[in-house]
Amino acid sequence: MSARYCGDYKTSYGQEMVLFQTFFSRLWILLFLIGLYTAPLYLNEYALYVCNLIGIAVIGALGLNILAGFTGQISLGHGAFLGVGAYASAYLVMDLGVPFFVALPCAGLIAACCGLVFGIPSLRLKGLYLAIATLAAQFIIEYLMVHVEGVTNGVLGKMVDFPSCLGFSFDTDQRYFYLVTTLALLATLITKNIVRTRPGRAFIAIRDQPVSAEVMGVNPFKYKLMAFAFSSFLAGIAGSLWAHYVTIITPEHFTLGVSIEYLAMIIIGGMGQIIGSIFGAVFMVLLPEVLRVASGALSGQFPVIVNLFAAIKEGVFGLIIIAFLIYEPDGLAHRWQLAKSYWKLWPFSQ
């Protein structure tokens, strides 16, 4: 019931494809879901706010992981695609009066189209060159966000309402928590299923052996573009959710720093691992909050810290990225695997 068989005794493909194979993994996921959906009952506003940010970051990180982790295409423009989604959704809802639940997928699709445009060079460009192309995308989109004032209201920022549906407004942290959590779970499920099916295997093949993949009949152009589109679609969704949560967006929210933050998430979490995106998102959202608490505690002795908070935050980010790359290149997901296998054999594990 709870144990795994020592061999593979599955008799149908259906059994093989079951996501949670054992009783206990199903039980744990059920308990996790119950815990998640009852969280607003025992968490305060601040904790829920952090949870909402984590949920949004999970969606964005899943998108980037598909592109960078599974397909091996480096993108330094994820922050800009987030911005495209945010502004698209804000424009649709605020200026055109489109309902939020229509604008949300539209924002994703618009971001996906942008991703496609900048993904086209990916056929000719490899690794480093692609990173530079997406860097250019980041700066060009940032420029447009500042200068196309008719849509974005420029540097002054654009006001956005909380989302509402049929008169019900998601205007508190609790209500937004349910929206974000549901979408984040949905995004996780969809991404997990994409990487288990043909497109996902094609992504991995392109990452590991591009030439062999092509010989085996995987069309690299098609699948790279698909990865770009899906990645920026999720970025757009995350951007839209973020815009409607913070209710005012300016181009400063979608700079290169954000792209780097998302890359850091998937590196710290684990590249090419769905659960890595989640760990990474949790880590990178919690880190500034922890630093804020720590700097608050230390500001008594060192008042300078308050002024330098932004700088120190960036430095700590940098150090953590370097430390992970050197000492734990497979990220937190690998640690999680180690911990799981330790307890599997406990007390006989070493």
Next chain:
Amino acid sequence: MDFFLQLLVSGVVVGSIYALVALGFVLIYKVTRVINFAQGEFLMVGAYVCLALVAQLQLPFWIAFLMTMAVSVGLGLLIERLALRPMLGQPIIAIIMLTIGLSSVLKCAVLVIWGPNNRAYPQIFSQVPIHLGSVVISQVYLWSVGFAVLFLGLFTLFFRYSNAGMAMRAVADDQQAALSMGISLKKVFAMAWCIAFLVASVGGVFLGNINVVNVSLGFFGMKVFPAAVLGGLDSIPGAIVGGLSIGLIEALSGGYLDPLVGGGSKEVIPFIVLVIILMVKPYGLFGRAASAKV
């Protein structure tokens, strides 16, 4: 016409600094196959170190300049040893992220040590401008072009004639063959990072003399990408041509396009050029096209 010439001059000045910084960038790429996202931060650190020596320790500029160069070499060595060497053989994305992390750390260090405010060099070069026909050039511009050309020339000679330079070219060409000829990869890699840091610092010192010194100097490093890609990522003459071209394109677009589009075109035009180059001629003007082996 005067306006055009004036733009040309400032384009060449900024372009020569781009060329200098791009030289370091291309060198690192050529020798170690690492794309260095911290090149702009190297430049910023150089500008701040020299400023601290000049303004806080009251040293004469030329001594401070030499000391800055020494400090840069030391920092280049340190960074190579501590951060880059453990990453040998890792995937590209990991190394790119490492240099990005490095840039954050350097930026943080500068902010913690020198604070976020704008700083300016004391007046070092005479402010009497020089008139060349109808064009007015300030002396600091001439100095920075002069030094950029000097360093570019020195390094060209270095790569061509010195043993160390030849070893670097050999490593860039074929690491295996270079290793078997008894060239120490570690030394060559360390040297590449030192030279990159050094030329970036020199660029930073002159840029700091032209403008104010603040953390946004680091952004200058981003402009190196269009320059290096235009010339071809693995070509040193390409870096020089690319740097000058991007400087000129930037100055001309700043002069003629800004009034039309309402400012900021300087920041974005180099990147639009970059995308066009990547679409049309991905390996740049002088770069070697990579061939895929099966």
